[in-house]
Amino acid sequence: MPPRHNAMNPRYLTLATAFRALFGRRAKKIPLDAGGSCPNRDGTLSRGGCLFCNAAGSGTGLYHTGFGLRAQWDRLTPPARRRGEALVAYLQSFSTTHGPAARLAALRAERAALPEVAGIRLGTRPDCLDAEKIALFAAAPVAHKQLELGLQSADDATLRRIRRGHDAAGFARATRLAAGAGIGVTAHLMAGLPGEDTAGFLASVGFINALPVTGVKFHNTLVVAGSSLAALHEAGGYAPMGRETYVAAVAEAIARLRPDIVVERINADPAPGELLAPAWAADKRGLLADIAARLDALDIRPGCRFRP
Numbered sequence: 001m002p003p004r005h006n007a008m009n010p011r012y013l014t015l016a017t018a019f020r021a022l023f024g025r026r027a028k029k030i031p032l033d034a035g036g037s038c039p040n041r042d043g044t045l046s047r048g049g050c051l052f053c054n055a056a057g058s059g060t061g062l063y064h065t066g067f068g069l070r071a072q073w074d075r076l077t078p079p080a081r082r083r084g085e086a087l088v089a090y091l092q093s094f095s096t097t098h099g100p101a102a103r104l105a106a107l108r109a110e111r112a113a114l115p116e117v118a119g120i121r122l123g124t125r126p127d128c129l130d131a132e133k134i135a136l137f138a139a140a141p142v143a144h145k146q147l148e149l150g151l152q153s154a155d156d157a158t159l160r161r162i163r164r165g166h167d168a169a170g171f172a173r174a175t176r177l178a179a180g181a182g183i184g185v186t187a188h189l190m191a192g193l194p195g196e197d198t199a200g201f202l203a204s205v206g207f208i209n210a211l212p213v214t215g216v217k218f219h220n221t222l223v224v225a226g227s228s229l230a231a232l233h234e235a236g237g238y239a240p241m242g243r244e245t246y247v248a249a250v251a252e253a254i255a256r257l258r259p260d261i262v263v264e265r266i267n268a269d270p271a272p273g274e275l276l277a278p279a280w281a282a283d284k285r286g287l288l289a290d291i292a293a294r295l296d297a298l299d300i301r302p303g304c305r306f307r308p
């Protein structure tokens with residue numbers, strides 16, 4: 001009897017499986033706030049931020065309240081340590097590599113003092129990377145070095161509409177630079193961006209297929225409090241993608257994805273109290289179950305509709 005696939009045992013290559021293959025045991029990502037900002041917020045490019053982002057920038061703000069990386073690490077790692085899991089430091093707030101290389105070097109020194117780090121992941125933007133920063137990261141003495149790189153859409157018109165401040169070509173350049181230094185790249189893509197339909201989202205999947213990307217995170221676009229998208233939504237200028245449309249879009253994306261790319265996420269998790277719309281985004285368990293059911297119903301295997 002074939003194995004039954006569901007949200008806990010999906011049909012695609014997950015990060016948990018990839019980590020187990022790499023470390024020989026389970027691994028835990030430890031989200032760390034390294035302070036900092038991003039060029040879309042500190043005035044380098046703009047101060048308004050991307051349309052969908054609010055001032056928190058996916059961070060906890062802990063760094064600026066006196067909790068350095070070590071304090072956060074000591075607070076967050078004990079449960080995973082007790083379970084014997086490999087620890088992966090994930091610096092996710094804002095754009096970790098923004099600013100001069102010297103800032104990244106200082107952060108590296110702080111990070112090097114964290115005990116038992118088996119892997120490092122840095123969240124950032126393509127325009128916050130150059131050869132010097134890539135070389136600094138490549139020198140980290142850990143088995144797993146990964147950049148989580150926001151693309152969101154491969155359509156430059158969409159990128160302008162959501163005020164990203166970089167284009168798709170910049171993402172391709174940064175990805176090739178990282179891959180050339182032995183650093184993995186996880187592309188972040190969003191479905192349901194303003195002015196973009198499922199076809200646009202799937203075109204972005206085709207775009208990353210042609211690049212040395214090693215992982216992908218699919219996100220449904222959220223309207224979060226404090227974002228410019230919230231104002232647009234309030235004024236009637238934006239309607240979120242429907243739940244069934246998103247389920248179908250992600251299933252098709254997995255079908256078209258290059259099969260070696262790890263599917264690290266298939267939904268966006270709203271921060272507590274921030275979600276304004278769509279309401280269905282709060283039901284993570286139900287959403288993951290529906291995506292798993294659709295993959296099963298259509299007998300979708302990763303890459304079954306991949307065309308090089």
Ligand code: SF4
Nearest residue numbers: 038049050053057094
């Ligand atoms: S999504 Fe990232 S790049 Fe855009 S404003 Fe937020 S922190 Fe900056």
